[in-house]
Amino acid sequence: MSYSTLVDTAVLAAHLEDAQWRVFDCRHQLTDPEAGSRAYAAGHLRGAFFLHLDRDLSGPMTGRNGRHPLPDPDLLAGKLAAMGVAADTQVVAYDDASGAFASRLWWLLRWLGHQRVAVLDGGIDRWLAEGRPLSTATPEATPARLTVSLRDSMVSTDTLLARLEDPCWRLIDARSPDRFRGENETLDPVGGHIPGARNRFFRDNLDADGCFGPAARLRGEFLELLDGVEPRQAVMSCGSGVTACHNLLAMEIAGLSGARLYAGSWSEWCSDPARPMACRGPGLSAQQ
Numbered sequence: 001m002s003y004s005t006l007v008d009t010a011v012l013a014a015h016l017e018d019a020q021w022r023v024f025d026c027r028h029q030l031t032d033p034e035a036g037s038r039a040y041a042a043g044h045l046r047g048a049f050f051l052h053l054d055r056d057l058s059g060p061m062t063g064r065n066g067r068h069p070l071p072d073p074d075l076l077a078g079k080l081a082a083m084g085v086a087a088d089t090q091v092v093a094y095d096d097a098s099g100a101f102a103s104r105l106w107w108l109l110r111w112l113g114h115q116r117v118a119v120l121d122g123g124i125d126r127w128l129a130e131g132r133p134l135s136t137a138t139p140e141a142t143p144a145r146l147t148v149s150l151r152d153s154m155v156s157t158d159t160l161l162a163r164l165e166d167p168c169w170r171l172i173d174a175r176s177p178d179r180f181r182g183e184n185e186t187l188d189p190v191g192g193h194i195p196g197a198r199n200r201f202f203r204d205n206l207d208a209d210g211c212f213g214p215a216a217r218l219r220g221e222f223l224e225l226l227d228g229v230e231p232r233q234a235v236m237s238c239g240s241g242v243t244a245c246h247n248l249l250a251m252e253i254a255g256l257s258g259a260r261l262y263a264g265s266w267s268e269w270c271s272d273p274a275r276p277m278a279c280r281g282p283g284l285s286a287q288q
Contacts, residue, residue, distance in 0.1 A: 002090055003090060003092070004115050004118060004252075005118055005252050006120075006249075007121065015090070022090070023045055023047055024051050024093045024102075025045065025124075026094065026101045027039050027097075027124070028053040028054075028095065033054055036050070036052065036095075037052060044134055045124065053242070064272070066263065066271070068241050068242055068263075069241075069263065069264065070241070071108070074148055077112055077148045082141075082143050083141050085146050086144035086145060087114070088116070090118075091109055092118055093106055093117070095123050098203070100202065100242065100246055101242065102119045102123065103119055103243075104241075104245050111150060111153050119249060122210050123210070126210065155235050157269065164276070165196075168229060168230075169229065169234075170198065170233060171262070172234060172237070173193050173197045173244075174244045174247045175239055176201050177201060179239070180199040181279050182279035182281035185281065185283035187239055187240075188283050190270040190282075190283050191279070191281035191283045192266075192278055192280040193279060194266065194269055195276050195277070200221075200225055202244075202250075205249075205250040230258075231256040231258045231259050232258035232260075234251075236259055237265040237269075238266070248261060
């Protein structure tokens with residue numbers, strides 16, 4: 001059996017010694033980029049490898065391509081293959097943020113053409129709450145081969161700009177409501193959102209226990225947001241293309257496949273003051 005959206009802690013615990021499974025720790029803090037690597041060193045799921053959001057799951061920034069541009073697909077595939085990921089490997093990603101960062105790896109692997117990838121529902125917090133052990137050992141793996149077959153699963157800034165007035169498209173922003181409104185912007189130089197976007201805070205995908213909500217609830221809420229637009233005509237964005245993947249995962253859980261990612265998201269969009277912006281407000285200074 002393979003998993004392509006979520007896997008629960010009991011299933012993962014039963015497969016920690018399975019050579020066909022690979023587990024990746026994706027913990028990260030935007031305000032403290034080394035927090036994830038420190039947490040990994042202090043204790044991680046046995047056999048898990050660490051992937052850093054900035055160094056592994058993102059590419060170089062140019063000042064115009066957002067805070068977390070997509071990595072080179074061949075370089076990413078090479079890193080994963082070196083850690084033992086092959087075409088038939090079941091990958092599981094986890095974090096300590098209810099999937100906010102693990103879902104980035106989930107989306108990236110699907111973008112590469114690898115379907116056998118899931119997020120640990122509830123992450124390491126649920127794992128620990130159930131009394132399951134951690135390890136400080138550094139895992140080893142036999143290098144594998146991972147072929148890239150890119151999917152058409154994202155849109156460019158130019159495409160989005162050209163379709164802003166298209167009623168058959170739906171842009172959904174995963175940031176918190178205050179940042180969407182242009183308030184309390186602490187990460188990007190300008191506060192606001194792309195005109196026409198609708199807000200779906202990624203944390204609304206979760207239940208009180210930090211796990212994803214039931215598929216039926218997610219489906220109803222996303223259908224309301226789509227408002228008659230086909231899922232394949234939906235585009236997910238956020239601040240830098242990370243938590244947007246959480247909404248994409250939620251849509252997949254809900255059976256609403258085909259939505260695409262605007263990888264640069266608000267951080268790329270607002271880098272050009274000539275682009276239209278809604279609720280535009282002050283954010284970080286240009287030096288920050």
